[in-house]
Amino acid sequence: MPGNDRPILIVPSVLPADFARLGEDCVSLEKAGVDRIQWDVMDGHFVPNMTFGPDVVAAIRPHVTLPFEAHLMIDNPDLYAKQFVDAGCQRLIVHAESTRHLHRSVGHVLDLGAAAAVAINPATPPDAVRYVLDMVDMVLVMTVNPGFGGQGYLATMEPKITAVREMIVRGGYDIDIEVDGGVHESTAAGAVRSGANVLVAGTGLFTDSEGLEHAVTALRARGESARV
Ligand code: DX5
Secondary structure, X not given: OOOOOOOOEEEEEOOOOOHHHHHHHHHHHHHOOOOOEEEEEEEOOOOOOEOOOXXXXXXXXXXXXXXXXXXXXXXXXXXXHHHXXXXXXXXXXEEHXXXXXXXXXXXXXXXXXXXXXXXXXXXXXXXXXXXXXXXXXEEEEEOOOOOOOOOOOOHHHHHHHHHXXXXXXXXXXXXXXXXXXXXXXXXXXXXXXXXXXXXXXXXXXXXXXXXXHHHHHHHHHHHHHHOO
């Protein structure tokens, strides 16, 4: 995919981590060589699951030097954006489907001094992000329906990844494409060939029998070898 000569980044979701040892697992992820950590924030309304709030993120912040990004799978993200920035997140990912005024919500994240990204669910067309591309540094194309880890990768999202990458290249934007959901060694190549360069993985990293470092290295290598 032309325009995807961007570095392959590995971003773990801590959803499959041992919540009784979350701090230790995050330290292990840093030692394993990941590029940043993604917090899957869920409110039980936007998605049928609940996870962590800003206090949990803040508790882990002093123990890890990596950047944090909050994947806000919540209704009314404007109400909580400042709390996640104050908790130590450098980037907030806002779902296009979660706010009535996406342009205003992305602008609110920028006003807080954080980087802003926009996410789109499987049924949401790529054009939903068109008029915020001048504001974000990343587009997250979900490759599962959000709410749970360990789901199957939706390869039907690959044409959408390509459509978003073409929009970015045509507009001359400096924007990463992140994929999240069912991303592991056997699915990463399709996502990268389609135009993604940031790989979010949870199950695929935490279930590697050879450990996190092996999983991170193998996933990055798979992504880099898939670039045309
Ligand atoms: C879905 C979550 C998951 C999680 C990683 O709402 O966002 O995609 O990050 O999932 P797996 O375990 O499929 O890598």
